[in-house]
Amino acid sequence: MRYAHIALCCAFLSMILCSRNTPCAAADGTRSVPGTSKVAENMLPDDQVIQLPVKNDPTVSFRIWFKVGSVDDPWNKRGLAALTASMLASASTQDNSYAEILAKLFPLAAEYGESVTVEMTVISGRTHKDNLADYYPLLRDAILRPAFKQEDLDRLKADTLNYLQNTLRYASDEELGKAVLYNDVFDWGDYGHIAAGTIEGVKSITLDDVRAFYKSHYTRKQVVLGIGGGYDSATLARVRRDLAQLPAGTWKPPPERTPEKPHGLKVTIVEKEDAPATAISMGFPINVLRGHKDWYALALANSWLGEHRNSSSHLYQVIREARGLNYGDYSYIENYPHGGALQIPPQNVCRRHQIFEIWIRPVPNETRHFALRAAIRELKHLVDDGLSEKDFALTRDFLSKYVLHYAPTTFARLGYALDDRFYKIDGSHLDIYRKRLAEMTRDEVNAAVKKHLQYENMHIVIVTKDAKALKEALVSDAPSPIKYATPKPESVLQEDEAISRFPLKIKAEDVRIVPVAELFEK
Amino acid sequence: MIRLTAGVCLLWTTCGAAVAVDGVFPYPYHKHTLPNGLTAIIIPMESPGLVAYYSVVRTGSRDEVEPGRSGFAHFFEHMMFRGTKKYPQNAYNAIVTGIGAQANAFTTDDLTAYHLTFAKVDLEKVIEIESDRFQNLDYGKPAFQTEAGAVYGEYRKSVTEPFALLQEKLQDTAYDVHTYKHTTMGFEADIKTMPAAYDYSREFFRRFYRPENVVLIVAGDVDPKAAMTLIEKYYGKWKKGYVAPDVKMEPIHTKERTAEVSYPGRTLPLLVVAYQGDAYDPANRDYVAALLLDDLAFGESSPLFRKLVIEEQKVQFIGAHFPQNRNMPLFEIISMVKKADDLDYVKNEIYRTLEEFKEEPADAKKLAELKRRNKYAFLMQLDTPDHVAGALARLAALTGSIETVNEFYAAIDKVTPEDVQNAARRYFVPGRRTVVVLKGAAE
Numbered sequence: 015m016r017y018a019h020i021a022l023c024c025a026f027l028s029m030i031l032c033s034r035n036t037p038c039a040a041a042d043g044t045r046s047v048p049g050t051s052k053v054a055e056n057m058l059p060d061d062q063v064i065q066l067p068v069k070n071d072p073t074v075s076f077r078i079w080f081k082v083g084s085v086d087d088p089w090n091k092r093g094l095a096a097l098t099a100s101m102l103a104s105a106s107t108q109d110n111s112y113a114e115i116l117a118k119l120f121p122l123a124a125e126y127g128e129s130v131t132v133e134m135t136v137i138s139g140r141t142h143k144d145n146l147a148d149y150y151p152l153l154r155d156a157i158l159r160p161a162f163k164q165e166d167l168d169r170l171k172a173d174t175l176n177y178l179q180n181t182l183r184y185a186s187d188e189e190l191g192k193a194v195l196y197n198d199v200f201d202w203g204d205y206g207h208i209a210a211g212t213i214e215g216v217k218s219i220t221l222d223d224v225r226a227f228y229k230s231h232y233t234r235k236q237v238v239l240g241i242g243g244g245y246d247s248a249t250l251a252r253v254r255r256d257l258a259q260l261p262a263g264t265w266k267p268p269p270e271r272t273p274e275k276p277h278g279l280k281v282t283i284v285e286k287e288d289a290p291a292t293a294i295s296m297g298f299p300i301n302v303l304r305g306h307k308d309w310y311a312l313a314l315a316n317s318w319l320g321e322h323r324n325s326s327s328h329l330y331q332v333i334r335e336a337r338g339l340n341y342g343d344y345s346y347i348e349n350y351p352h353g354g355a356l357q358i359p360p361q362n363v364c365r366r367h368q369i370f371e372i373w374i375r376p377v378p379n380e381t382r383h384f385a386l387r388a389a390i391r392e393l394k395h396l397v398d399d400g401l402s403e404k405d406f407a408l409t410r411d412f413l414s415k416y417v418l419h420y421a422p423t424t425f426a427r428l429g430y431a432l433d434d435r436f437y438k439i440d441g442s443h444l445d446i447y448r449k450r451l452a453e454m455t456r457d458e459v460n461a462a463v464k465k466h467l468q469y470e471n472m473h474i475v476i477v478t479k480d481a482k483a484l485k486e487a488l489v490s491d492a493p494s495p496i497k498y499a500t501p502k503p504e505s506v507l508q509e510d511e512a513i514s515r516f517p518l519k520i521k522a523e524d525v526r527i528v529p530v531a532e533l534f535e536k
Numbered sequence: 537m538i539r540l541t542a543g544v545c546l547l548w549t550t551c552g553a554a555v556a557v558d559g560v561f562p563y564p565y566h567k568h569t570l571p572n573g574l575t576a577i578i579i580p581m582e583s584p585g586l587v588a589y590y591s592v593v594r595t596g597s598r599d600e601v602e603p604g605r606s607g608f609a610h611f612f613e614h615m616m617f618r619g620t621k622k623y624p625q626n627a628y629n630a631i632v633t634g635i636g637a638q639a640n641a642f643t644t645d646d647l648t649a650y651h652l653t654f655a656k657v658d659l660e661k662v663i664e665i666e667s668d669r670f671q672n673l674d675y676g677k678p679a680f681q682t683e684a685g686a687v688y689g690e691y692r693k694s695v696t697e698p699f700a701l702l703q704e705k706l707q708d709t710a711y712d713v714h715t716y717k718h719t720t721m722g723f724e725a726d727i728k729t730m731p732a733a734y735d736y737s738r739e740f741f742r743r744f745y746r747p748e749n750v751v752l753i754v755a756g757d758v759d760p761k762a763a764m765t766l767i768e769k770y771y772g773k774w775k776k777g778y779v780a781p782d783v784k785m786e787p788i789h790t791k792e793r794t795a796e797v798s799y800p801g802r803t804l805p806l807l808v809v810a811y812q813g814d815a816y817d818p819a820n821r822d823y824v825a826a827l828l829l830d831d832l833a834f835g836e837s838s839p840l841f842r843k844l845v846i847e848e849q850k851v852q853f854i855g856a857h858f859p860q861n862r863n864m865p866l867f868e869i870i871s872m873v874k875k876a877d878d879l880d881y882v883k884n885e886i887y888r889t890l891e892e893f894k895e896e897p898a899d900a901k902k903l904a905e906l907k908r909r910n911k912y913a914f915l916m917q918l919d920t921p922d923h924v925a926g927a928l929a930r931l932a933a934l935t936g937s938i939e940t941v942n943e944f945y946a947a948i949d950k951v952t953p954e955d956v957q958n959a960a961r962r963y964f965v966p967g968r969r970t971v972v973v974l975k976g977a978a979e
Binding site: 070072111112113116117119122124140142145165168169172173176179183184185186187188286288289291325326334335336337338339340341354357358375377378409413414415416417422498502 | 690696845846849874906910
């Protein structure tokens with residue numbers, strides 16, 4: 015999705031306010047099936063096709079995955095992977111200008127778009143079956159016959175630069191904090207920068223760069239077709255034939271590398287002169303992915319600590335519900351982009367290196383030190399003490415049903431099927447998730463917590479004003495008592511005393527201050 | 537985008553007679569109104585094992601008529617999660633968590649909606665806890681004051697967004713007496729004083745959280761008769777007592793209004809050109825036709841989008857939003873302009889476009905394409921119980937039911953190119969116009 019579209023949605027949704035959790039539905043028993051036909055030379059092979067036929071679905075969903083992402087950006091052209099995908103899905107083809115494409119899609123009520131993350135690029139779309147004949151050629155040409163026109167590149171670059179220079183820096187402090195956190199955690203060069211790139215990188219990208227990137231990465235070797243819904247065999251064969259026209263290419267996975275945990279608490283304070291509140295994100299790399307048995311145990315513990323946008327989150331209970339400091343507090347064991355806009359996990363944002371992450375939504379500036387301490391203290395309690403039997407049982411019951419909401423539509427289930435392929439999961443992650451929950455024990459959960467989580471070595475990003483004063487407070491580990499405008503129960507006040515003195519042991523050399531206007535430049 | 541399709545719907549009335557109605561909505565539904573005025577709409581649909589449950593309160597920021605109370609409907613939405621004597625907050629949360637429900641709520645100008653999606657075996661439990669909190673909400677002053685902090689936190693997380701600032705300024709400028717003058721979030725000064733409004737919050741509950749002001753929508757894998765029986769059992773004793781707010785109607789303005797607002801961060805300039813529209817009324821031919829101008833004049837396939845976004849590349853985006861409201865909304869056209877020097881140019885291009893629609897009937901082919909688009913968008917939207925119930929929530933708030941969905945979409949289907957021309961002439965005149973520009977801090 016282009017950044018202008020996101021902005022337009024923000025404009026029109028600004029009058030709708032939500033208070034806590036979520037919307038959606040569940041599975042209808044459909045399953046992804048392997049290809050079974052005998053494959054001709056000119057067809058995309060079975061192992062590069064993921065099918066999800068749903069007989070009664072009046073729509074057809076496409077998710078066409080290319081094994082390329084921002085990790086493949088050249089060091090001096092950060093943003094090239096994202097711009098190249100946009101030059102396919104949000105630009106002209108050889109037969110139609112971008113304006114003509116929009117005009118042809120208009121009566122179909124259908125569209126297609128691109129999603130680029132660190133290791134995945136997916137061109138996806140959905141149409142009603144009645145309109146498939148008109149829709150599919152447009153989608154196909156976007157992938158196979160892009161025009162690569164200078165005017166499209168100019169438009170898309172301007173959109174990206176506006177996002178980097180203005181929107182990301184100023185419009186949402188929490189999204190800003192998360193972007194900086196990933197930069198800090200994966201600081202080895204090619205894995206931490208956001209897919210949109212850097213200002214210098216985007217400015218330098220030329221049409222030749224885009225053409226070359228397309229030629230090397232949009233190959234038969236790197237594509238996986240995901241198709242779902244009410245399609246027929248002729249449609250499937252046609253798409254497989256078309257995608258087989260991509261150049262053969264070569265592909266090997268990016269080199270293995272184990273991210274290192276920081277030593278101690280490393281703090282980046284993003285200074286914003288007029289910040290009305292303070293946004294906090296923190297995290298560290300974890301070495302566990304979907305499919306691994308520890309992942310499911312860790313997911314349960316994480317759900318208890320910080321289920322995304324859900325009042326069942328313990329952090330939410332401590333920071334928002336008992337103290338009213340902010341709008342919500344959550345934690346993650348998988349990347350969760352656009353968390354402020356989503357209620358259930360996104361698909362097709364897979365990555366080989368994940369982090370454990372805590373997201374503290376903006377708190378009053380005068381409570382920033384306190385809120386940081388409160389979050390880390392709760393993490394410490396989880397790591398040191400583990401989950402109680404009661405909390406374990408409640409969270410297991412919750413998740414056993416809640417994961418049904420993760421994939422309510424064919425389009426979402428197709429997304430999960432692609433994710434299963436990425437993580438090399440034999441079967442369905444969501445099925446395994448529920449099966450694992452049914453047999454899980456509290457000891458397993460607490461063992462996984464001990465093994466993968468900790469609280470002394472983390473990156474912390476704080477978007478706020480008066481950065482120097484905050485640095486001094488952090489480094490001195492001075493108490494951070496909190497004052498409320500309204501009465502609080504004695505139990506809360508007693509706990510506040512402990513929170514306000516909770517030692518963070520942050521060293522002066524581990525705190526850096528960055529003016530917001532300097533971010534994402536290079 | 538407005539969505540419609542053709543089809544036949546069976547409308548079951550309370551006396552049990554089945555009435556076949558030509559209409560857009562593809563699912564048969566069952567409607568029942570309890571003696572206390574509570575309306576329940578049950579929509580069975582294929583969704584193995586899942587049910588969506590919406591409680592739509594026909595009260596939103598529009599109903600905040602007292603000075604100093606802007607934002608209160610939204611604040612009160614938060615308080616609805618603070619429990620009852622029977623199910624205190626922790627008990628309510630434990631039930632919702634235990635059944636693995638997706639549960640949330642939202643507030644807009646005209647409504648507040650509480651919704652859950654869950655397994656069908658839990659339907660009775662959900663009806664029990666939802667009916668309980670709507671009748672017996674009980675919270676103390678400390679909980680109320682703490683929640684005010686969370687609401688202020690919600691304001692703080694959004695206030696850095698330039699569109700929030702633009703919208704706030706637009707509404708404040710375009711309205712004098714109607715409560716649409718403030719956003720759903722409310723003015724910051726009023727949010728700050730919320731902790732002192734405990735007594736008012738109890739009054740707010742007594743006035744608005746009454747059966748005759750609420751519509752239930754239950755969609756999914758549900759047996760209508762059994763669901764109705766449960767609703768009668770748990771909501772039957774809820775007492776009437778809704779007190780309609782004295783919402784002052786905004787007069788039609790005769791002179792254009794303008795305003796400018798500064799954003800403390802950096803952003804490209806934003807321009808909004810808004811016109812006083814009309815309240816939701818499927819029988820109002822001009823109003824229905826005007827809604828189509830949203831896409832015809834400013835959608836992604838419109839000549840103006842092509843010119844400003846794709847060819848000249850003077851704007852980052854342009855789009856329109858013509859909402860459906862209980863009273864007079866604003867028909868808004870919004871654009872992010874790349875250079876401040878081009879603001880007047882873009883504004884004049886918007887005016888020029890609207891003048892063209894006044895001078896000649898709309899392009900018949902384009903109008904037909906829009907109708908086709910609406911049909912398929914509607915068909916593709918209604919794919920889960922939550923999407924179905926959510927799509928109908930606003931209509932339920934505007935009218936108290938969903939019957940007019942068919943009437944409304946039938947009216948849209950009948951719109952002619954001349955109707956669009958008449959609508960353009962009626963609404964898009966300088967006297968009804970408010971223009972607001974937002975500019976960011978200098979580099």
